[in-house]
Amino acid sequence: DGGITQSPKYLFRKEGQNVTLSCEQNLNHDAMYWYRQDPGQGLRLIYYSQIVNDFQKGDIAEGYSVSREKKESFPLTVTSAQKNPTAFYLCASIPGSAPGELFFGEGSRLTVL
Amino acid sequence: GQSLEQPSEVTAVEGAIVQINCTYQTSGFYGLSWYQQHDGGAPTFLSYNALDGLEETGRFSSFLSRSDSYGYLLLQELQMKDSASYFCAVTDNYGQNFVFGPGTRLSVLP
Numbered sequence: 001d002g003g004i005t006q007s008p009k010y011l012f013r014k015e016g017q018n019v020t021l022s023c024e025q026n027l028n029h030d031a032m033y034w035y036r037q038d039p040g041q042g043l044r045l046i047y048y049s050q051i052v053n054d055f056q057k058g059d060i061a062e063g064y065s066v067s068r069e070k071k072e073s074f075p076l077t078v079t080s081a082q083k084n085p086t087a088f089y090l091c092a093s094i095p096g097s098a099p100g101e102l103f104f105g106e107g108s109r110l111t112v113l
Numbered sequence: 114g115q116s117l118e119q120p121s122e123v124t125a126v127e128g129a130i131v132q133i134n135c136t137y138q139t140s141g142f143y144g145l146s147w148y149q150q151h152d153g154g155a156p157t158f159l160s161y162n163a164l165d166g167l168e169e170t171g172r173f174s175s176f177l178s179r180s181d182s183y184g185y186l187l188l189q190e191l192q193m194k195d196s197a198s199y200f201c202a203v204t205d206n207y208g209q210n211f212v213f214g215p216g217t218r219l220s221v222l223p
Contacts, residue, residue, distance in 0.1 A: 031209055042200060043156070043213040050209060090155060100146035100161030100204055102211060107155050 002027045006091050006105035013078075013085070013112050021076045021108045023091035032074040033092040033102070036060060043090065049074055078110065086112045115139040117201055117214035124220045125191055133186045133217045135201035143204040145177050145184045150216070151197045159186065159199075188219070196221045 004025045013019050025032065031050045035043040045058030049068040063082025068074055078085045091105040117137045125131040135145065144163035148156035160168050162177035162184060174187040188195055201214040 033211070035213075040216075042215045043202075045211070048210065094209070099163065100144045100202075101158045102146075102148070102156070102202075104155040104157070 004091055004093060004103055004105035006089075006108050008108060009106065011108060011110045013110060015112055016080045018077055018079050019110065021078070021089055021091075021110070023074045023076065023105060024072055025074075025091075025093050025103075025105075026072060027093060027095065027103060028071070029093035029095050029103070030071070031094045031096075032068070033094075034058075034064075034066065034074070034076045035090045035092065037088040037090060037107075046076065046089075085110055115203060115205075115212040117203060117212065119199075119201060119214045119217045121215070122218045122220070124222065126222045127191055127193060129191050130187065130189050131191060131219065133188075133199050133201075133219070135184045135186075135214055137182050137184075137201075137203050137214075139182075139203050139205070139212070141205045142179065142182075145175075146202045146204070146211075147173075147175055147186045148200045148202065148213075149197050150200065156200060191221050193221050193223065195219060 007022045033048040034046040037043050044060050046064050047066045049055035055066050055068050065077045089108045092102045119135050146161040147159040150156040160175040162175050167176045172189045177184040198216045198218050200216045202211045
């Protein structure tokens with residue numbers, strides 16, 4: 001079945017370490033997104049990409065980096081520069097034919113020890 | 114910039130009807146969508162409005178008034194499984210950039 005796969009589901013990291021969260025989709029969607037969600041809060045946009053080899057910063061891009069070398073893949077790196085990285089990270093994509101309908105992965109929960 | 118407002122919590126009983134409001138201030142507007150998120154899970158799409166009026170999908174309906182920068186999600190015949198957080202989201206003029214509201218936590222009581 002088509003969908004978005006995020007891994008790992010749970011991740012623990014020591015302060016000062018970079019970590020990369022994987023996001024793969026087989027929906028043939030062009031646009032992909034990374035959101036951060038803190039407990040009891042809404043979703044905040046980190047980065048998004050509309051086509052391969054192109055991406056734009058969202059509202060909270062500082063301390064994060066992304067790449068989009070393939071249409072199917074949009075990994076997110078949480079760098080040591082991100083001051084408070086403990087959060088729930090959600091990857092999403094959108095089909096061009098269904099405006100407003102974001103498809104989400106199951107999320108990756110990052111905890112910094 | 115863009116900002117959205119929703120009530121933080123709503124409580125209702127099984128079988129009742131509940132309305133969750135969303136007001137927005139945006140520099141550009143393409144449409145308003147609604148998502149449901151259960152604790153620990155990912156958001157799932159419920160409905161989308163680009164034009165004024167009511168969209169109905171089963172027990173859920175969504176309304177938009179562009180002139181008032183206002184929309185709502187209407188949930189009918191509430192069930193226990195409807196207990197979740199509900200988010201409205203605005204897309205910009207290009208329909209590709211989504212901004213989410215803070216979410217409304219709905220508790221359905223027996």
